[in-house]
Amino acid sequence: MGTSCGSRTCASHAEETQREEGGEDRRLKDQLRRIRHKLLVMSGKGGVGKSSVAAYLALGLSQRGHRVGLLDADLHGPSIPNILGISGMFQVDEEKNLVPHKLHENLEVVSIQCLLEDPDSAVIWRGPVKHGVIRQFVSEVQWGDLDYLVIDCPPGTGDEPLSVAQVIPDAHAVIVTTPQEVALSDVRKSINFCRKVHLPILGLVENMNGLVCPHCGESIPLFGSEGGKRTAERMNVPFLGSLPFEPSVVEAGDSGTPLLGNSDTPSSFLEKLDQLLSTVQERCSPPLPEEKTEETAYKDQKEVPPMEKESFKVAVPTANGLLCNHFGHCERFAVVRVQEGRIVSLEELTPPPHEPGVLPRWISELGVSLVIAGGMGQRAIGLFQERGVRVITGAPPLDPATLVNSYLQGTLVTGANVCDH
Known part of the structure; x- marks a missing residue:
């Protein structure tokens, strides 16, 4: 009986602590x-x-x-x-x-x-x-x-x-x-x-x-x-x-x-x-972009709206720790996990040898749903889209965390696809 009472007391204390932490x-x-x-x-x-x-x-x-x-x-x-x-x-x-x-x-x-x-x-x-x-x-x-x-x-x-x-x-x-x-x-x-x-x-x-x-x-x-x-x-x-x-x-x-x-x-x-x-x-407070329809804003990617999923992964091709413009020839990929609007982990991975169709399959199997790149060919973009992976091109050569945080805050501004072929 005493043990049961003590257990209830510990449980009550734990619940109270959780409530206090939740309130904080x-x-x-x-x-x-x-x-x-x-x-x-x-x-x-x-x-x-x-x-x-x-x-x-x-x-x-x-x-x-x-x-x-x-x-x-x-x-x-x-x-x-x-x-x-x-x-x-x-x-x-x-x-x-x-x-x-x-x-x-x-x-x-x-x-x-x-x-x-x-x-x-x-x-x-x-x-x-x-x-x-x-x-x-x-x-x-x-x-x-x-x-x-x-x-x-x-x-x-x-x-x-x-x-x-x-x-x-x-x-x-x-x-x-x-x-x-x-x-x-x-x-x-x-x-x-x-x-x-x-x-x-x-x-x-x-x-x-x-x-x-x-x-x-x-x-x-x-x-x-x-x-x-x-x-x-x-x-x-x-x-x-x-x-x-x-x-x-x-x-x-x-x-x-x-x-x-x-x-x-x-x-x-x-x-x-x-x-x-x-x-x-x-x-x-970056300047507001020119007024555009939703269709044209997405097409030229001047302002990139963040994804609505609570938890997802983003892949960024890198060289020397910064975004690499040449998607298929990058040294490594940063795979960034986002949860509830913030970065919770970042993992550097070495990609498999570059062959047609290999990278889209490898990245999608990692559970990635978004790729931020400097440049990417239209065929590769199509292969990603077939696997349900969204692609943003024309991103500036910054480190992956800065790029993903800018994306999450709705301030990622992109330019032309530097490898559009």
């Missing part, structure tokens, strides 16, 4: 649905001005009329409160949600530092605890409706960026570097990290591009020149823009008085920041 998942999904764009600001190396870039992205976007949240996910070395001049503990609402610090009408901020009575206290947490805190900073914060959530992560490819990629599957990475090679070698690791965890990359920002001489107005390349742009081209990621090394930005960060809204802000910094903000907005 619902709160998280509900909150994420109210945030239009999520930007994860990260870097492979410390000291590149990542937090300053995150702060000025949030400030600049909010001054353009967008509702913005800034989440400081650097749990061990939070610097956003110091940069923005924020102090004091968080308030809690009636539903026990944290109320963010309101910097001004369009910008709200959350940081672990605002939960510590002593800002100099060391946070000594392992991975699972940090994951839980980042999850709570999204689901249990009174964010409301946001146009942008900017997330400042610590340098490197550790627990925090991985947790953000898992908690916010539709986040896009903004990777910050300086022009010098020691930073660029680490940023290449960040790019590969994003590709491994299927985190789409919005683009690369080159900070500290040059010091503008206050006397002659010429730019002095303190840390080299255009290394970030070259790395973006080499790694096939978008280049968002550059920001100059500006001593007044450093002073403003130390004093907690950000430069935006200050009449003394150097014009060189404002001009570069304005260009960066415009590029970020453009990449987050």
Whole structure:
């Protein structure tokens, strides 16, 4: 009898735990649905001005009329409160949600530092605890409706960026570097990290591009020149823009008085920041395509509608980790499994020898229902269609995770079939 009672108690506890976890998942999904764009600001190396870039992205976007949240996910070395001049503990609402610090009408901020009575206290947490805190900073914060959530992560490819990629599957990475090679070698690791965890990359920002001489107005390349742009081209990621090394930005960060809204802000910094903000907005919200009928839109594939199936597989031909334009002669195939609108796995497979009809049969036997390709002959397209596999051609040469995520978000824009024969 005692055993039976104990079993019922354990079962009840398990059911209660499941209900609580289910409620947390619902709160998280509900909150994420109210945030239009999520930007994860990260870097492979410390000291590149990542937090300053995150702060000025949030400030600049909010001054353009967008509702913005800034989440400081650097749990061990939070610097956003110091940069923005924020102090004091968080308030809690009636539903026990944290109320963010309101910097001004369009910008709200959350940081672990605002939960510590002593800002100099060391946070000594392992991975699972940090994951839980980042999850709570999204689901249990009174964010409301946001146009942008900017997330400042610590340098490197550790627990925090991985947790953000898992908690916010539709986040896009903004990777910050300086022009010098020691930073660029680490940023290449960040790019590969994003590709491994299927985190789409919005683009690369080159900070500290040059010091503008206050006397002659010429730019002095303190840390080299255009290394970030070259790395973006080499790694096939978008280049968002550059920001100059500006001593007044450093002073403003130390004093907690950000430069935006200050009449003394150097014009060189404002001009570069304005260009960066415009590029970020453009990449987050691509221009609407020309008005077309459903038939013509599908025919020329200018805008690709996502599949409605809850679970399916996508195959992407690759070479050196990127989409290969020559479908029948690619090195490998990335087979990406999608479930409930997000990537859950990616497997690299070596295809069988290229012979007529072999690849369509092999891919369909893998359970694939969609192929994203750069180019494919009409005969091969017909063979796929006979097996119930849809084909999209004219895709850009990006990594498979970025292509599939763009497809899922309805933003995959394709061009001409580069192998239409």
